[in-house]
Amino acid sequence: MNVKRSLSLAGHRTSLALEPEFWAEAERLAERRGQSLAAFVLDIDRTRGDRNLASAVRVAVLAHLTAPASVAERASS
Numbered sequence: 001m002n003v004k005r006s007l008s009l010a011g012h013r014t015s016l017a018l019e020p021e022f023w024a025e026a027e028r029l030a031e032r033r034g035q036s037l038a039a040f041v042l043d044i045d046r047t048r049g050d051r052n053l054a055s056a057v058r059v060a061v062l063a064h065l066t067a068p069a070s071v072a073e074r075a076s077s
Contacts, residue, residue, distance in 0.1 A: 009042045016041065016054055025061045 002017040018026070030040035041057060048056035 007038045007041055009038060009045055014053070016057065018054055018057060022058055022061050025065065026057060029061065029064055 001019075003020050003023055004015055004017040005023070006013055006015050008014075026040060027037055030037045033040065035043075041053070044056050044060050045053055051059070
């Protein structure tokens, strides 16, 4: 089941519905980058093109999880 959250992106409120697993990983990625969750999502929003925001966040999370460095990091833990 999706979890809906409201975020403020560049002064505009928006709601985003993602599965809890995607929210958890997005929060971890934002923390690793020293960003708030809103700043992390805003970075994705600025580069998403025609893709809807929820899909763009999922793709960004999956791209990180399947990147060679991330795969090696998970394998060693």
